[in-house]
Amino acid sequence: MEFGWTAVEQMHRERIRELLDDLLPPDWEQMSLHGPGSDEQTAFSKDFCAELASRNLLVPNWPRAHGGEDAEVWQQFILGEEMWAVGEPRGPQYMNINWVGPALMKYGTPEQLEKYLPPIREGQAVWCQGFSEPSAGSDLAALRTQAVPVDGGYRVSGSKIWTSYAGHADTCFLLARVPASHGGAQDKSGIVILLADMKSEGIQVKSIPALIGEGDIHEVFFDEVFVPEADRLGEEGQAWEIIMYALQHERVGVARYEFSRRILDRAVGKLKESGRWDDPSVQEKAGQALMLCEAARMLVYRIVDGKARDLPPDAYANVARWAIVLADNGVNDFLTENLPEGLLGEDPVQQAHHQRAIAAGVASGAAEIQLNLIARRWLELPSERTRT
Amino acid sequence: MNYGLTEDQQAVLSELERLIAGTAPDGHTEPEFAPYCEALDQELAQSGFLDIAREDGFGPLDAALVVECLARAPQIVEAAASALVGPALGLPVGLRPVALVEHDPLKPARFLPRAGVLLADLGDRVLQVTVDPDRVVPVDSLFAYPYGRLETLDGLETKDVADVATLRRRWRTALAAEAAGCMAGALALVVEHVKDRRAFGRPLGAFQAIQHRLAMAAETVESCKWLAFRAAWSDSEADAALAAAFAQKRIPQFAFDLHQFSGAMGLTLEFSLHLWTYRLRALSGELGGAAAQARQAALATWPEAAA
Numbered sequence: 001m002e003f004g005w006t007a008v009e010q011m012h013r014e015r016i017r018e019l020l021d022d023l024l025p026p027d028w029e030q031m032s033l034h035g036p037g038s039d040e041q042t043a044f045s046k047d048f049c050a051e052l053a054s055r056n057l058l059v060p061n062w063p064r065a066h067g068g069e070d071a072e073v074w075q076q077f078i079l080g081e082e083m084w085a086v087g088e089p090r091g092p093q094y095m096n097i098n099w100v101g102p103a104l105m106k107y108g109t110p111e112q113l114e115k116y117l118p119p120i121r122e123g124q125a126v127w128c129q130g131f132s133e134p135s136a137g138s139d140l141a142a143l144r145t146q147a148v149p150v151d152g153g154y155r156v157s158g159s160k161i162w163t164s165y166a167g168h169a170d171t172c173f174l175l176a177r178v179p180a181s182h183g184g185a186q187d188k189s190g191i192v193i194l195l196a197d198m199k200s201e202g203i204q205v206k207s208i209p210a211l212i213g214e215g216d217i218h219e220v221f222f223d224e225v226f227v228p229e230a231d232r233l234g235e236e237g238q239a240w241e242i243i244m245y246a247l248q249h250e251r252v253g254v255a256r257y258e259f260s261r262r263i264l265d266r267a268v269g270k271l272k273e274s275g276r277w278d279d280p281s282v283q284e285k286a287g288q289a290l291m292l293c294e295a296a297r298m299l300v301y302r303i304v305d306g307k308a309r310d311l312p313p314d315a316y317a318n319v320a321r322w323a324i325v326l327a328d329n330g331v332n333d334f335l336t337e338n339l340p341e342g343l344l345g346e347d348p349v350q351q352a353h354h355q356r357a358i359a360a361g362v363a364s365g366a367a368e369i370q371l372n373l374i375a376r377r378w379l380e381l382p383s384e385r386t387r388t
Numbered sequence: 389m390n391y392g393l394t395e396d397q398q399a400v401l402s403e404l405e406r407l408i409a410g411t412a413p414d415g416h417t418e419p420e421f422a423p424y425c426e427a428l429d430q431e432l433a434q435s436g437f438l439d440i441a442r443e444d445g446f447g448p449l450d451a452a453l454v455v456e457c458l459a460r461a462p463q464i465v466e467a468a469a470s471a472l473v474g475p476a477l478g479l480p481v482g483l484r485p486v487a488l489v490e491h492d493p494l495k496p497a498r499f500l501p502r503a504g505v506l507l508a509d510l511g512d513r514v515l516q517v518t519v520d521p522d523r524v525v526p527v528d529s530l531f532a533y534p535y536g537r538l539e540t541l542d543g544l545e546t547k548d549v550a551d552v553a554t555l556r557r558r559w560r561t562a563l564a565a566e567a568a569g570c571m572a573g574a575l576a577l578v579v580e581h582v583k584d585r586r587a588f589g590r591p592l593g594a595f596q597a598i599q600h601r602l603a604m605a606a607e608t609v610e611s612c613k614w615l616a617f618r619a620a621w622s623d624s625e626a627d628a629a630l631a632a633a634f635a636q637k638r639i640p641q642f643a644f645d646l647h648q649f650s651g652a653m654g655l656t657l658e659f660s661l662h663l664w665t666y667r668l669r670a671l672s673g674e675l676g677g678a679a680a681q682a683r684q685a686a687l688a689t690w691p692e693a694a695a
């Protein structure tokens with residue numbers, strides 16, 4: 001057991017930091033204010049990701065057979081940590097690298113790999129994740145969007161909500177249900193995954209004004225949209241397995257605590273400059289916010305360590321998610337209390353952090369769902385439905 | 389970065405678990421507030437596990453692993469200060485159990501009735517007092533440690549040690565590692581309890597109100613453990629204060645919830661929960677408590693000069 005970095009890992013981190021210094025424009029802080037899904041950041045992500053690709057730093061985690069480097073798990077993780085810490089200059093594309101690509105590699109047809117992987121590894125693809133619906137959030141399996149089998153494919157009708165990046169996406173990783181009238185099962189096995197071209201006729205995207213970043217959440221309406229059978233990922237009935245595989249990759253991919261930690265470091269610098277740091281109660285609260293960040297870091301590292309050592313996945317991802325929610329909110333509360341001017345136009349980065357933090361307990365699965373899963377899978381407590 | 393145990397660490401911990409199992413109290417002993425386990429204490433003294441930090445190829449991390457593992461057991465023995473504080477302050481091998489106290493060497497201290505040595509943090513120096521057990525007045529308390537105090541230092545051998553910072557740093561790490569183990573022991577007991585006990589036609593553990601708080605307790609246990617191990621590994625001021633701050637901050641809610649889910653049973657000595665929670669409650673107040681530790685963590689992480 002040890003908690004240090006190897007010389008190679010340290011060099012890798014240094015290299016990425018230098019690269020970020022080189023590649024990020026002088027007004028990056030202002031640009032990152034609006035979040036990874038904003039017009040500006042999405043456009044910038046295409047230049048930035050192309051630069052990463054040319055240095056083999058976009059998809060190093062992928063297998064060589066698919067254009068990656070078979071990079072060590074920790075190398076990829078360090079890259080993600082550094083990216084997230086500066087406000088994710090890969091924009092929406094982090095998603096492709098972390099889970100869309102890997103899910104395609106595991107379940108896609110040769111034609112699908114040919115079609116979708118090159119734009120991802122060249123840093124030119126924007127995807128969105130069409131899972132949640134107005135009446136299916138936490139209870140994802142309640143989704144109602146219909147995929148009616150027709151000659152050569154499906155006709156999709158229904159609506160998705162909270163879809164990040166939909167305004168710029170080329171392709172939607174879409175979940176829909178084959179209706180019972182067409183032989184679809186009523187449970188999870190009736191769901192299909194369609195890789196829907198966002199330019200298809202019948203798709204309408206509406207941005208939802210919100211407290212969080214621009215371009216973060218949308219409604220997407222599907223009106224009899226045709227999706228060819230060739231764009232179905234996996235078999236009918238296999239969708240849930242694929243979703244679980246994809247989410248497993250999605251949910252540890254984001255080193256949110258690192259952004260919180262950096263913003264906390266900055267905040268302490270500001271408090272020192274203005275003389276407010278001398279207040280012992282400010283020091284105490286900063287120490288408490290720090291301890292939440294570092295706890296989240298240790299738990300996330302435990303998951304990455306499991307991957308690096310090829311251990312079977314366990315419920316630690318849920319334990320870590322809860323710690324991340326506490327860390328993001330703990331730091332955010334400290335900032336809002338002690339540096340309110342940051343939310344009054346003085347600090348775009350603090351505001352960007354605030355907007356991420358307030359969504360931390362909801363996006364990618366509500367915090368309470370994480371607690372349910374910890375209870376069930378980690379503590380092995382009985383299901384809520386148990387009756388004796 | 390590697391969270392796995394080395395083969396040596398695995399061997400040490402499995403031998404330790406064997407010693408713990410071999411000295412487990414049988415079900416017929418009268419329940420007590422703080423039954424000191426002489427049998428395990430002797431096994432530990434003979435086995436050399438508490439000196440692991442002094443051995444070639446081992447260090448404070450291995451000592452913290454030993455401390456955490458021991459604290460998970462219901463048996464109460466002095467281990468944390470012997471394994472983590474003593475070696476760093478250059479106490480001779482075998483001079484133990486080690487009792488720790490702040491400010492005033494005559495204050496009640498954990499383990500003093502059994503101690504070989506008392507280390508008192510006097511602010512600018514550490515006073516090392518060789519303890520004569522006949523001179524210790526036992527102090528009754530609800531805390532699950534034997535407490536005692538000295539009435540005077542007259543006639544006792546004392547010595548000044550300059551390095552207060554080392555004492556405090558290792559004390560914090562020791563406290564965090566012991567708290568992590570106590571939390572794990574307590575949580576395991578209560579999780580079993582809520583699986584067995586039924587109310588309203590289902591196990592208590594099927595109620596979401598209980599599940600969520602136990603899930604939060606699980607995060608507390610895991611975070612506390614890894615922060616403590618990292619502190620032992622780095623032996624840094626900031627990591628030690630952070631680990632202790634985390635443990636102390638979380639103890640009140642943790643202890644409240646676990647007693648709550650044990651109902652009236654949790655208030656009896658027969659149900660062994662207090663053997664962990666009343667160690668935790670004692671630990672929560674040491675070194676000035678959570679607020680002092682959090683401040684210390686902040687000051688060590690963001691030293692003045694770096695502003």
Ligand SMILES: Cc1cc2nc3c(=O)[nH]c(=O)nc-3n(C[C@H](O)[C@H](O)[C@H](O)COP(=O)(O)OP(=O)(O)OC[C@H]3O[C@@H](n4cnc5c(N)ncnc54)[C@H](O)[C@@H]3O)c2cc1C
Nearest residue numbers: 129130131132137138162163164359362363364365366368
């Ligand atoms: C910034 C952001 C980006 C998002 N991006 C996407 C995206 O790109 N694609 C996509 O498909 N979705 C996306 N989502 C949606 C997200 O996955 C859902 O918001 C989330 O799964 C929760 O669903 P909901 O909002 O419908 O909340 P609901 O399911 O209505 O739940 C509301 C609250 O009720 C509580 N709750 C619900 N169920 C339980 C339960 N079983 N036990 C206890 N408490 C419970 C929780 O506190 C929960 O927060 C995004 C959300 C946010 C905030």
